[in-house]
Amino acid sequence: RIIMTLIGITGCTALLLTGFGIQDSISSLMDKQFGSIQLYDAVVMLDEELQEESSEVNTLLANNGITEKGYINMQNYTFEVNKKNLDIYVMAFEDANNIEQFVHLKDLDGNSLSITDNGVIITEKTAELLGVGVGDTFSIRNSENSLFVLKVNGITENYVNHYIYMNMNYYNQIMGETSYNALILNMDGEAEAVGNHLMESGLFSGIQYSSDMMEMFEDVINSLNNIVFLVIGFSTFLAITVLYNLTTINISERTREIATLKVLGFHDREVSSYVYRETMLLTIVGILVGFGFGVLLNYFVMTVAETDEILFLKIVDPISYLYAFLIMIIFTVIVQVVTHFILKTINMIDSLKSVE
Secondary structure: OHHHHHHHHHHHHHHHHHHHHHHHHHHHHHHHHHHHHEOOOEEEEEEEEEOOOOHHHHHHHHHOOOOEEEEEEEEEEEEEEOOEEEEEEEEEEOOHHHHHHOEOOEOOOOOEOOOOOOOEEEEHHHHHHHOOOOOOEEEEEOOOOOEEEEEEEEEEOOOEOOEEEEEHHHHHHHHOOOOEEEEEEEOOOOHHHHHHHHHHOOOEEEEEEHHHHHHHHHHHHHHHHHHHHHHHHHHHHHHHHHHHHHHHHHHHHOHHHHHHHHHOOOOHHHHHHHHHHHHHHHHHHHHHHHHHHHHHHHHHHHHHHOOOOEOOOOOOOHHHHHHHHHHHHHHHHHHHHHHHHHHHOOOHHHHHHOOO
């Protein structure tokens, strides 16, 4: 009975913690990616490529209240992993010193990274798929299937899509001389209203809003939340079933013992507490063991759920441990209240006369 109870409570707690952990992981992803990593509001594509900054473009941006801008060359390349070609965005900055106002580059230890003239910074998921580290090289291809070999100077934290960050000097050195085809912007006020005004000028051919990407991944997260609620709901139902069945089995197998206590003068409340103490102790031990298995199960689930473009966080917030603990304790108490009435119905004489 002890082993069954411990296994049952441990399994239910692990499932509950996994459900809460999945929710913590996916909800934190949005805040991390679009709150502390990608800080820009939009990328606008120039109608005509420029060799240097344009006074006309700068004046238009200033008239629309845009003071934080960066001229970049942004291209879509591919890299091969397991015989699959995956898209990767290459962003080459005119001035790599002001990149921090648009993209926060930091390594996996939280240290800030800087773009240099002798290499690139790639995102964590890209490095993981390619199996490369700092100092290694890897290759990418453009739309014309030309191959380019790049050196890794740093690996930055990132959770959505694949990116390569470099300055124009290194881009020109590896890919050949090129020009600016886009601007990265931080906008004050309503981004879409400002963007529409920019597009009306005829200087730009397209615009990509960070908010659009956020909405797309919010839809993905909302669909995953439905699965999370299902996992938590079934885990809760399983916890009730396991606790009730194990407690009733415990009582049915100890009927003569409980009847003997009643014969010796124990009141119903004292008899119930005699059984409850054992159940509560096993529940607490099972919960603590379940926390460990829950962390491992959450890590496994989030790793399996990852796609080629998304890197999930593998975290469980402290409040989730509290939620799982309280749920298990609350249902343990509810089950014990129900079984209290079962204990009251045990007949002393019939139980003592029963054959073991």
